[in-house]
Amino acid sequence: MKRRLFLKSAMAGSAVATAIGAGLLAPRAVMANSDAFKAISSKMDAAAASAGKGSFTFKAPKIAENGAVVPMTVDASGMADVSNISILVKENGTPLCCSFNMTGANGEVSTRVKMGKTSAVTALVTAGGATSAVTQEVKVTIGGCGG
Amino acid sequence: MSIKLKPRARNGNIDIKLLIKHPMETGLRKSKGKLVPANHITDMTVAVNGTTVMKADIGSAVSKDPYFKFSTPGNKGDEVTVSYNDNKGKSGSASKKA
Amino acid sequence: MKKLTTLFLGLSVAVGFTNANIDPQADQDAFINYFKKANPNVALEDYSVGAYALDEINRGQFEDILSGITPYEDAVEKGGEEFADLGLGKCAALADPAAARVKHPYFDEVQGKVITLEMTIAKCYNEVTGKKIAKNKGRIARLSAWISDQAAGEKINVKVESDAAKAAYQKGKATFYAKRGEFNLSCADCHVYNHGKKARADVLSPALGHTTHLPMYRAKWGGLGTLHRRYGGCMKNMRAKPYKSHGEEFANLEFYQARMNNGFEITADRYRK
Numbered sequence: 001m002k003r004r005l006f007l008k009s010a011m012a013g014s015a016v017a018t019a020i021g022a023g024l025l026a027p028r029a030v031m032a033n034s035d036a037f038k039a040i041s042s043k044m045d046a047a048a049a050s051a052g053k054g055s056f057t058f059k060a061p062k063i064a065e066n067g068a069v070v071p072m073t074v075d076a077s078g079m080a081d082v083s084n085i086s087i088l089v090k091e092n093g094t095p096l097c098c099s100f101n102m103t104g105a106n107g108e109v110s111t112r113v114k115m116g117k118t119s120a121v122t123a124l125v126t127a128g129g130a131t132s133a134v135t136q137e138v139k140v141t142i143g144g145c146g147g
Numbered sequence: 148m149s150i151k152l153k154p155r156a157r158n159g160n161i162d163i164k165l166l167i168k169h170p171m172e173t174g175l176r177k178s179k180g181k182l183v184p185a186n187h188i189t190d191m192t193v194a195v196n197g198t199t200v201m202k203a204d205i206g207s208a209v210s211k212d213p214y215f216k217f218s219t220p221g222n223k224g225d226e227v228t229v230s231y232n233d234n235k236g237k238s239g240s241a242s243k244k245a
Numbered sequence: 246m247k248k249l250t251t252l253f254l255g256l257s258v259a260v261g262f263t264n265a266n267i268d269p270q271a272d273q274d275a276f277i278n279y280f281k282k283a284n285p286n287v288a289l290e291d292y293s294v295g296a297y298a299l300d301e302i303n304r305g306q307f308e309d310i311l312s313g314i315t316p317y318e319d320a321v322e323k324g325g326e327e328f329a330d331l332g333l334g335k336c337a338a339l340a341d342p343a344a345a346r347v348k349h350p351y352f353d354e355v356q357g358k359v360i361t362l363e364m365t366i367a368k369c370y371n372e373v374t375g376k377k378i379a380k381n382k383g384r385i386a387r388l389s390a391w392i393s394d395q396a397a398g399e400k401i402n403v404k405v406e407s408d409a410a411k412a413a414y415q416k417g418k419a420t421f422y423a424k425r426g427e428f429n430l431s432c433a434d435c436h437v438y439n440h441g442k443k444a445r446a447d448v449l450s451p452a453l454g455h456t457t458h459l460p461m462y463r464a465k466w467g468g469l470g471t472l473h474r475r476y477g478g479c480m481k482n483m484r485a486k487p488y489k490s491h492g493e494e495f496a497n498l499e500f501y502q503a504r505m506n507n508g509f510e511i512t513a514d515r516y517r518k
Contacts, residue, residue, distance in 0.1 A: 153314065164313055164314050165314070166318075
């Protein structure tokens with residue numbers, strides 16, 4: 001029994017190695033988003049969950065025209081001491097899209113984000129040590145025309 | 148990889164629009180049956196006259212050819228510098244006066 | 246019934262079918278009136294932004310993209326560099342890029358066919374380099390976009406004057422209204438009679454204004470592409486065998502469509518879904 005289990009896992013290991021070689025399974029080195037980034041993502045995710053409702057403006061389309069390019073704007077310029085603006089897409093593999101640490105720049109940022117599917121999107125602002133969040137659902141659809 | 152940097156002085160602020168040409172591959176996309184390895188910007192730094200004003204952690208979910216717009220206090224003639232690193236160890240930077 | 250039809254056609258040929266009944270201006274007036282009636286609150290020049298004129302949610306994203314650095318800005322600049330590096334200005338037809346954009350598509354009386362801007366670029370490229378350029382995307386689209394940018398703000402002014410030109414125009418119009426493919430759909434079915442409605446998640450763009458922003462950048466392509474590229478893609482979507490790019494059918498179709506947009510301004514805002 002034990003021998004079988006041992007052999008099975010060993011075989012599994014080599015199957016994985018083969019799969020990596022065949023380009024079917026991406027090894028760690030070529031996977032996106034480092035452990036460090038994922039740690040920031042977890043931290044921001046937790047902060048968003050406990051954050052109060054933000055008074056800043058978060059602009060994102062209700063229905064994304066193209067999930068690969070969704071324009072978003074966070075404008076917290078009315079708040080004092082904005083130290084961080086982060087954008088989290090709940091349904092993405094790693095929710096954190098990007099995290100901007102301001103050490104002089106104003107508290108506003110616009111960017112374009114990739115979304116795999118319909119998801120709640122949260123803008124998280126840290127100002128004067130406190131975090132607040134604004135969440136909005138962005139629908140992502142499949143279009144009809146292409147070519 | 149090139150950077151389009153457009154800093155514009157306006158009322159004591161510099162409005163900065165920038166676009167970094169970069170594929171921003173997530174590592175999940177297949178091309179011709181094979182997974183395209185992750186290839187994306189991981190961090191970006193913006194400085195004005197040598198002083199860092201913003202440091203960003205960037206994930207693979209930012210769209211291809213990342214576009215950013217933000218602003219920072221400053222005046223015409225100030226030099227804005229943007230630099231970035233990607234997960235493959237490549238980097239790029241650009242400077243322009245507002 | 247069939248005998249009657251054959252007799253009628255025979256008579257037409259015998260009488261010597263003239264193009265006296267082909268009136269592009271009347272066609273355009275009717276075309277514009279149709280869309281004005283369908284959308285009383287849409288200003289005429291707004292048709293230049295296509296489906297976005299009828300779709301507020303996506304219009305916001307469109308304007309967002311335009312107000313930033315567009316995804317095609319770099320490609321268009323590159324087109325300008327390539328134009329200069331290749332010396333395409335040496336060709337008489339492209340010596341004045343802005344004028345070239347305004348002139349095309351036009352009916353060439355000597356060659357007896359409609360010539361589009363991309364066809365002229367391809368010809369010039371071949372003369373200058375001896376090589377053939379890919380017809381729908383990449384370099385040709387960059388060159389066409391840069392050339393078109395030079396004419397931004399100028400008005401579309403397609404001339405349909407000679408009998409031969411009118412015949413080509415009429416063929417293009419017939420193509421636009423002919424049903425084809427497995428779905429038995431014509432261009433008009435979607436882009437005239439059902440414009441503004443949705444095909445799955447896409448708002449069908451109105452045909453009026455279709456040629457103001459060529460070549461276009463499509464987010465779906467992640468790059469620039471010519472009108473014939475779009476035509477071919479759409480025909481494939483409609484399960485119809487696409488005509489050839491730079492071929493007679495697409496050139497005539499472009500001729501008809503462009504004529505319907507006379508008076509519209511050429512724009513450098515090329516972004517579409």
